[in-house]
Amino acid sequence: MINNFPKKLPKLNKKQLKIKDDFMLYWLDNLRKNYGIVENFNHNFVVNNSNKKFLTTLEIGSGIGEHLRYERLKLTQIKNYFALDKRANVLKQLKKEHPDIQAIKGDCQKKTRFKNNFFDRVIAIHVLEHLSNLPKALAEVYRILKKKGEFLVVIPCEGSPAYTLARKISAERLFKKKYKMSYDWFIKSEHINMPEEIIALLKKKFIIKKQSFFPTYLPFIFCNLCIGLILKKK
Numbered sequence: 001m002i003n004n005f006p007k008k009l010p011k012l013n014k015k016q017l018k019i020k021d022d023f024m025l026y027w028l029d030n031l032r033k034n035y036g037i038v039e040n041f042n043h044n045f046v047v048n049n050s051n052k053k054f055l056t057t058l059e060i061g062s063g064i065g066e067h068l069r070y071e072r073l074k075l076t077q078i079k080n081y082f083a084l085d086k087r088a089n090v091l092k093q094l095k096k097e098h099p100d101i102q103a104i105k106g107d108c109q110k111k112t113r114f115k116n117n118f119f120d121r122v123i124a125i126h127v128l129e130h131l132s133n134l135p136k137a138l139a140e141v142y143r144i145l146k147k148k149g150e151f152l153v154v155i156p157c158e159g160s161p162a163y164t165l166a167r168k169i170s171a172e173r174l175f176k177k178k179y180k181m182s183y184d185w186f187i188k189s190e191h192i193n194m195p196e197e198i199i200a201l202l203k204k205k206f207i208i209k210k211q212s213f214f215p216t217y218l219p220f221i222f223c224n225l226c227i228g229l230i231l232k233k234k
Helices: 014-034 036-049 075-079 088-097 134-144 161-168 171-179 184-188 195-205
Strands: 057-060 081-085 102-105 119-125 145-156 206-214 226-233
Touching (some): 014 184, 036 119, 036 206, 036 226, 119 134, 134 145, 134 195, 145 195
Parallel strands (some): 057 081, 057 119, 081 102, 119 145
Antiparallel strands (some): 145 226
16 A cells, blocks of 8 residues: 555646635635534644643644634643644644744655654544655655654545545535635645555554544444544553
């Protein structure tokens, strides 16, 4: 399976790249306003399952800071919260709302500036499905996570009938209405890793301490939208 990586992403033209950045911000705003039940699971799963004694946190693919709205952090935890994202535009927006955290432009698929065994928590909410070199990213998380630290992950049930239908009436509908074009090129450049593939790679380096499915809570991908995972280093 690791031999499948790094995956080759489709080449996008300048117009497509601009639309991609624009739609991600537009979708995040709509997700919060109109699909709160999904957002509540995505973020509360992490908050409710975190060891409350943590100090240092790294959130990879932090976006505009949606997750921080759900956290109830002490001042010392805020000062030691690092948000990592490749996109300068979203980090700029994040810093406006959360000026006291550490916003860092970078790629978790490359070696980061952090020391070994540095973080008590690493968070990845709807991020791992996007990564073309997922094994490299997981190796970096393993390196910087403390031995007793927690890796808190939420992934979509990509490919499931439930998820496909939900996306068709939400993100896909909004995209087609806004840009008057096909959604196919967009999603093929975004969700490139399937849930079974992600979980198999996670198990190579981490132990799954808890796994929760949403919304049915039945342990099957086909009838759910998201999976939350709490992991520890092997």
